[in-house]
Amino acid sequence: MINPVPTLSPAAERAVVSVCNSYHNKPDTLLEILHDVQEQLGHVPEQSLPLIAAALNLSRAEVYGVVTFYHDFHLNPKGQHVIKICRAEACQSAGGFAVIAALENTLQIKLGETTADGKITLEAVYCLGLCPMGPAALIDGKPKAAIKPDNVIALVKELA
Numbered sequence: 618m619i620n621p622v623p624t625l626s627p628a629a630e631r632a633v634v635s636v637c638n639s640y641h642n643k644p645d646t647l648l649e650i651l652h653d654v655q656e657q658l659g660h661v662p663e664q665s666l667p668l669i670a671a672a673l674n675l676s677r678a679e680v681y682g683v684v685t686f687y688h689d690f691h692l693n694p695k696g697q698h699v700i701k702i703c704r705a706e707a708c709q710s711a712g713g714f715a716v717i718a719a720l721e722n723t724l725q726i727k728l729g730e731t732t733a734d735g736k737i738t739l740e741a742v743y744c745l746g747l748c749p750m751g752p753a754a755l756i757d758g759k760p761k762a763a764i765k766p767d768n769v770i771a772l773v774k775e776l777a
């Protein structure tokens with residue numbers, strides 16, 4: 618059975634329309650609008666994209682393309698905790714792939730996803746300036762260096 622796509626709450630719909638209006642529905646303010654919608658709703662709900670597209674006289678595909686192009690925009694709510702693991706070259710050559718695999722196995726999610734209980738979101742970032750100490754991550758905004766696959770379970774337990 619196909620799950621129906623949830624609709625926006627009336628309050629969320631009003632917030633999206635209000636944000637668009639605050640930028641006079643100008644298409645060249647799409648990025649500002651997306652940032653404001655995300656700030657107000659915690660993410661940019663997929664159901665808000667047709668509203669934004671209509672207000673700015675853009676296609677849904679154009680709005681969707683922008684939201685999915687920039688890593689800072691989220692179509693789904695983030696977890697209580699966010700692990701941003703570095704996927705850039707220096708960290709990968711220091712064993713980053715194994716750390717990512719261990720995180721995905723432990724959390725039972727892939728990069729870009731949130732655990733079913735809404736507790737932890739796992740995201741990729743590309744260089745945190747900690748290259749000599751990789752593999753590196755940001756955990757709830759705090760840098761963590763020299764992560765080993767064996768440390769991953771303890772690291773996740775600390776968050777839970």
Ligand code: FES
Nearest residue numbers: 703705708745747
């Ligand atoms: S490559 Fe990972 S912190 Fe720079």
